[in-house]
Amino acid sequence: MTLHPMISALRRHKAGVVLIALQIALTLAIVCNAVFIIGQRIERVNRPTGLDENNLFLISQQWVGAPSGDDPASVDKLDSLQQADLAALRALPDVASVTPINSLPLLNSSWNGSVSLQPGKDLRAGNARTTFYFSDEQVLSTLGLHLVAGRAFTAADVQHQAMRDQREPSIVILTKALADKLFPKGDALGKVVYFNGDPAPTTIIGLVERMQVPAVGSWTSSFTWYATLAPTRLNANFSRYAIRAKPGRLDAAMHAVTPTLYATNRMRVLDDDSIKSFAQIRADAYRADVGMAILMGVVCLILLAVTAAGIVGLTSFWVGQRHRQIGVRRALGARKIDILHYFQIENLVIASVGAVIGLLLAIGLNLLLMHRFEMDRLPVAYVLAGIVAVLALGQGAVFVPARRASNVPPVVATRAA
Amino acid sequence: MFSYYLDLALRSLRRNKALTALMVVAIALGIGASMTTLTVLHVLSGDPLPGKSAQLYYAQVDPQDIKGMQPNKEPPDQVTLIDGLNLLHAGRADHQALMSGGSVPVQPEQSSLDPFYVEARYTTADFFAMFDAPFLYGHGWTAADGEAKARAVVIARSLNDKLFGGANSVGRTLRMAGTSFRVVGVLDSWQPNPHFYDLNTGSYAYGEQVFLPLQTMLELRLDRNGSTDCWGNGGGGVGSILPSDSCVWLQFWAQLDSPAKAAAYKEFLVHYSQDQKALGRFERAPNVRLRNVMQWLDYQMVVPDDVRLQNGLAFGFLLVCLVNTVGLMLAKFMRRAGELGVRRALGASRRALFAQLLIESGVVGLVGGFGGLLLALFGLWLVRQRPSAYAALAHLDLSMLFTTFVLAVCATLLAGLLPAWRACQIAPTLQLKSN
DSSP, X not given: OOSHHHHHHHGGGHHHHHHHHHHHHHHHHHHHHHHHHHHHHHHHHHSOOSSOOTTEEEEEEEESSOOOOOSHHHHHHHHHHHHHHHHHHHTSTTEEEEEEOSOOTTSSOOOEEEEESSOOGGGTTOSXXXXXXXXXXXXXXXXXXXXXXXXXXXXXXXXXXXXXOOOOOSEEEEEHHHHHHHOTTSOOTTOEEEETTOSSOEEEEEEESOOOOSOOXXXXXXXXXXXXXXXXXXXXXXXXXXXXXXXXXXXXXXXXXXXXXHHHOSSEEOOTTSEXXXXXXXXXHHXXXXXXXXXXXXXXXXXXXXXXXXXXXXXXXXXXXXXXXXXXXXXXXXXXXXXXXXXXXXHHHHHHHHHHHHHHHHHHHHHHHHHHHOOOOOOHHHHHHHHHHHHHHHHHHHHHHHHHHHTOOGGGGGSOO | OHHHHHXXXXXXXXXXXXXXXXXXXXXXXXXXXXXXXXXHHHHHTSOSSTTXXXXXXXXXXXXXXXXTOOTTOOOOSSBOHHHHHHHHHHOOSSEEEEEEEEEEEEOOSSTTSOOEEEEEEEEOTTHHHHTTOOEEEEOOOOHHHHHTTOOEEEEEHHHHHHHHTTSOOTTOEEEETTEEEEEEEEEOSOOOSSOTTOGGGOSSSOOOSEEEEHHHHHHHTOOEESOOEEOTTOOOOOTTSOOOTTEEOBEEEEEOSSHHHHHHHHXXXXXXXXXXXXXXXXXXXXXXXEEEHHHHHHHTTOSXXXXXXXXXXXXXXXXXXXXXXXXXXXXXXXXXXXXXXXXXXXXXXXXHHHHHHHHHXXXXXXXXXXXXXXXXXXXXXXXXXXXXXXXGXXXXXXXXXXXXXXXXXXXXXXXXXXXXXXXXXXOHHHHHHHO
């Protein structure tokens, strides 16, 4: 079949053709970008933190009336309160291990700084940004981190200091990503680095495979995997404990900790948010992303449905309008399948025009979003998939009216309209 | 004439139920989605203090050292303690308040209640008058009380209900952070949205439970929340240690009742910066900003990106729905070419036909708008189920209700214009002959 008669027929329906093409173009532009956003959000939400997240939970609590001074006596008092809590928690039957820690990945409360290869106050910017996790010798086992080189902390390594104490740790464990950034040759183990422009050196004693920073905001994108573990218990009037429950005993362990902590020391604040499973922390951190992805998905589906319905409606109208012409074609020898193909190809032509316009619109929209919302460039694959999708949608939508057209009997040609 | 056209429109719409339903549903979905997101946007970008916000100004000066200076860079978002106190004591504005946020442990007298932490605002005496905070009982503290580091506290209504059973608690004692405070006032429910005066503690649905004199906080070294930015080797301070003078961590607000006063105040900030530079404290050339509430919210881009993105998406969606409706309406009107030809031949003017068709599309718009309203109410209900801080604020107000209908009817009338115009171009003779 040649396209020429079809195109001259379409010229008589300019407004309808333009509208369908425009609708397909807009749908393509919006759906491509929305699906791209959904994909990005899903990728973000699904990235592993590097922790063994099952059976892990966190306690955040504050003491009331605890000393707030900076003097050694106050710091020692705070540390003894913390040690008492740790001992009580470690004695629980459902608990596998406990570690004090200032934050966890996805918790959105972070202590960030810089790490450099040279000492000196004027190097505060450093060679890389990093986030600090202050913890003790049980940190690797409690969090389920994989040590890939060097050694873990021992009880003898662990220091304690006031939270405002600016001293840097003498030994640290880094994530492999951070070590590779500082020492691209991969020989970080045993090397010396300097934190926050401090002159005191710190030795790298171990590397863990992967550990995410606490915050999930876009401002952390430059150092998402650059974590530093320090063998230090921080002493302040609040504390956090990460707890690994024995397999399958998470609920029991989470219920047991509140009475245990109150029995250890009544003068503290534990509220509804104080005890959180890691699953809950993860859900909280990514709730907005998941919500956005669902919303975008629903809007895309409705959009595609509306566009399909529009194609059905307009094509049905054309079929009704050309009832007699179809009869004439049939009477002149066209088969049913020829009529069916005519409408299908007609739709393909219109949808292709729409897809080309939509391609340009999609790229334009992406540029606008990049300009205004810190978006990434839309990969070509998304646009190509989108084009295939709208062409398929058009074919699916046109099928029913086209079938009806192909069923017009030749005898219609002989009747007066 | 109008009622006759309306009757014709309804007949015509009933004749082709599927097509009519498709148009109404498309309009309703488009309107529903865009009104839901527009309402959220409207609520989030709303004026927290209507009528007053234009007179409240947020002051910024640039006390940073010369290192890392770039021309045309904004000064820090907050002020240092020393600058804040200098500006406060200069008293050049009609009212001024210096403030920061924190949290304090409350130790209730009732043994049935465990100690708990509440959000606190450490501020100066003018705060309540400047921000029109409504008092249920009592009043704020005076500037003299503040300077005297009075152990005075203003509490929120919800805390008053919790601790004192809602009674007038002025004069009662409240123990916080190991110190006894005297309740001087109880605020009625008050929660400006956005939380404009300090955006560091969360922009929406955030309210302090206790308000304490800043000077008292400085003496007692109560815990701070919010953001602290330092330069040079300034220590940020943790716990009871205050940030050094090379850290910004407080907000300074000034009430300036006329634009002339605002201009004069900005001059004053420039002079202040010059003086501080002469004294050797400031190293940079004067770099000051003075923004009123709405300008400040705009500059801080307080509305979340996702909300703006959703709004854009919804309007794109509405656009597709409208294009869809134009197409369907066109099909519908063209199909009735015969009927319209007869009416033209019987003497109806083009204008009359045009009016008739526009009324038909208007009816679709009105019904679609109503459906859209129901969908928007449902959509907002869904938004309220979400856990974001601003979720609870998502309600349709009267102005948005009105906007919904205007948007729906205008959109469909606009969508009806082209099809109606096209249908009116039909030459009556041609139609009659071909039939």
